[in-house]
Amino acid sequence: MTDDQWFREAVVYQIYPRSFQDSDGDGIGDVPGIISRLDYLQQLGVDVVWLSPIYTSPQDDNGYDIADYQDIDPTFGTLADVDELVAQAHARGIRIVMDLVVNHTSDEHPWFVESRSSKDNPKRDWYWWRTARDGHTAGEEGAEPTNWESFFSGPAWELDEATGEYYLHLFSRKQPDLNWENPEVREAVYAMMRWWLDRGIDGFRMDVINMISKVTSLPDGKPLAATPQLGDGTPHFLNGPRIHEFLQEMHAAVFEGRAEKLLTVGEMPGVTVEDAILYTDPERREVDMVFQFEHVGLDIGAHKWDRSRVDLRDLKASLGRWQDALAEVGWNSLYWNNHDQPRAVSRFGSDAPEHRVASAKLLGTVLHLHRGTPYVYQGEELGMTNVPFASADDFLDIESVNYYRLASGAGGDVESILANLRLGSRDNARSPMQWDDSAHAGFTTGTPWSRTNPNYQEINAAAAVADDDSVFHHYRRVIELRHTEPAIAHGDFHLLAPDHETLYAFTRSHEGVDLLVLANFSSGDLDLAGPGLEGTLDLDGWESATLLLGNLGEPTAPTATLRPWEARILKR
Numbered sequence: 021m022t023d024d025q026w027f028r029e030a031v032v033y034q035i036y037p038r039s040f041q042d043s044d045g046d047g048i049g050d051v052p053g054i055i056s057r058l059d060y061l062q063q064l065g066v067d068v069v070w071l072s073p074i075y076t077s078p079q080d081d082n083g084y085d086i087a088d089y090q091d092i093d094p095t096f097g098t099l100a101d102v103d104e105l106v107a108q109a110h111a112r113g114i115r116i117v118m119d120l121v122v123n124h125t126s127d128e129h130p131w132f133v134e135s136r137s138s139k140d141n142p143k144r145d146w147y148w149w150r151t152a153r154d155g156h157t158a159g160e161e162g163a164e165p166t167n168w169e170s171f172f173s174g175p176a177w178e179l180d181e182a183t184g185e186y187y188l189h190l191f192s193r194k195q196p197d198l199n200w201e202n203p204e205v206r207e208a209v210y211a212m213m214r215w216w217l218d219r220g221i222d223g224f225r226m227d228v229i230n231m232i233s234k235v236t237s238l239p240d241g242k243p244l245a246a247t248p249q250l251g252d253g254t255p256h257f258l259n260g261p262r263i264h265e266f267l268q269e270m271h272a273a274v275f276e277g278r279a280e281k282l283l284t285v286g287e288m289p290g291v292t293v294e295d296a297i298l299y300t301d302p303e304r305r306e307v308d309m310v311f312q313f314e315h316v317g318l319d320i321g322a323h324k325w326d327r328s329r330v331d332l333r334d335l336k337a338s339l340g341r342w343q344d345a346l347a348e349v350g351w352n353s354l355y356w357n358n359h360d361q362p363r364a365v366s367r368f369g370s371d372a373p374e375h376r377v378a379s380a381k382l383l384g385t386v387l388h389l390h391r392g393t394p395y396v397y398q399g400e401e402l403g404m405t406n407v408p409f410a411s412a413d414d415f416l417d418i419e420s421v422n423y424y425r426l427a428s429g430a431g432g433d434v435e436s437i438l439a440n441l442r443l444g445s446r447d448n449a450r451s452p453m454q455w456d457d458s459a460h461a462g463f464t465t466g467t468p469w470s471r472t473n474p475n476y477q478e479i480n481a482a483a484a485v486a487d488d489d490s491v492f493h494h495y496r497r498v499i500e501l502r503h504t505e506p507a508i509a510h511g512d513f514h515l516l517a518p519d520h521e522t523l524y525a526f527t528r529s530h531e532g533v534d535l536l537v538l539a540n541f542s543s544g545d546l547d548l549a550g551p552g553l554e555g556t557l558d559l560d561g562w563e564s565a566t567l568l569l570g571n572l573g574e575p576t577a578p579t580a581t582l583r584p585w586e587a588r589i590l591k592r
């Protein structure tokens with residue numbers, strides 16, 4: 021491994037600053053709060069912290085709508101606080117990666133304020149401005165320049181009354197898309213990135229970065245089943261025509277000469293394994309790894325709010341295919357949840373009281389033993405669960421609020437809309453971090469901006485750190501294994517028993533060492549010599565293997581029947 025591939029042995033911890041730790045009692049997490057918890061992160065053993073956006077922002081999408089890339093929102097602190105965070109993190113051997121949101125800005129960013137001020141403003145072309153569709157008058161239904169649906173419901177175009185033209189916003193109306201075709205835009209973004217690196221940060225997590233190149237003729241998309249007046253624009257802006265050119269240009273302009281110490285991860289919805297190889301082949305100088313969504317899309321039906329329990333066979337097939345495809349060239353991120361996803365233990369494990377701890381540990385074991393860089397999302401290391409939201413008012417996220425408004429406005433059944441939200445809302449991931457059993461889980465002395473999960477008295481960091489058998493200490497151990505067992509970062513991956521409904525099993529092999537991971541994704545016992553496993557799970561030679569780590573204490577034998585939600589890592 022060359023030095024610039026250090027991230028293969030690293031584990032990233034994602035902080036959603038709003039919900040992590042409040043230090044001043046305003047109910048919103050902040051940078052000094054993060055600093056006060058660095059010892060906790062050091063104890064967990066993570067190598068990198070990725071911060072969701074803390075820049076100046078009207079907070080329409082909780083900071084993913086940026087009004088000033090080179091300042092910190094007063095809610096979160098100051099630039100001096102960030103400098104202090106970087107210094108204190110570095111002193112603990114932790115790198116700090118910032119979110120880079122440059123597919124769009126806030127509509128309150130000075131660039132957009134200028135751009136919208138007149139048709140001949142020099143920054144007009146920094147965004148996507150178009151006249152009404154031919155034969156239509158601006159403002160009438162269907163007059164939008166394309167039929168694209170926004171990710172946050174409704175059309176992706178907004179009419180600006182002042183100039184009578186529409187601007188494109190793939191996300192909210194307050195998140196206009198930047199026009200990357202314009203070289204001035206690209207230069208301004210690169211200069212801002214260099215400024216941050218000069219300040220001492222260690223890289224970027226690049227928000228929806230595979231959307232920055234659009235097909236410039238902006239064709240209509242195929243009409244959507246649920247909202248046929250709107251269309252799917254994604255083929256015209258996901259992995260668009262100039263995306264590789266833009267990323268290579270960015271690499272040359274920003275990272276050249278200092279890339280080896282940094283981390284760059286591209287958040288890329290709809291990326292295929294073939295694209296991922298191109299994005300992450302080190303020779304091509306684009307990004308270090310992708311953050312892809314295939315495995316978190318398997319339980320989603322016709323639309324985002326139509327969810328069912330994932331079929332384990334599909335999950336194994338998807339993750340396994342990514343393992344195989346990137347075996348020689350390229351690199352992937354590994355994650356079960358982030359700030360946009362429901363809580364992993366509720367979704368892929370079991371949050372029933374008798375299984376929560378075991379299944380949370382099982383999920384950590386399985387994920388971290390794959391090839392790729394694992395991400396731990398705040399609270400995952402405690403086995404934090406989805407939140408029992410009571411009513412529509414509990415949902416605060418713009419995506420959830422818009423869905424509720426449109427679906428209930430169209431006469432949808434309110435109870436089923438709420439049920440969908442409880443399963444799929446991003447608010448599940450954004451409830452306050454559960455630090456201890458004091459009021460508001462120790463997150464704030466004020467009133468938290470988002471509802472605290474009532475289970476904090478049982479599930480919290482103080483209790484977990486004090487209990488050697490907790491989910492926290494299990495995560496600490498799997499993280500440590502990545503640093504000490506080269507087969508985990510570098511070994512070959514081989515999936516076993518792909519068609520079994522509840523067993524997740526695979527080997528990792530490297531320089532004469534073999535690891536076997538066995539995990540029972542069910543609340544019943546799993547006999548490893550039982551039906552459905554003949555010929556697909558050969559345990560010869562594993563009977564006397566060493567147990568590297570298990571989640572339910574020492575089994576009677578390495579290959580003994582797996583207990584409910586039991587996971588073992590064997591070594592020989």
Ligand code: NOJ
Nearest residue numbers: 081084121191227228360
């Ligand atoms: C992806 C981010 O993860 C999400 O939280 C955000 O809403 C969109 N990009 C828009 O920036």
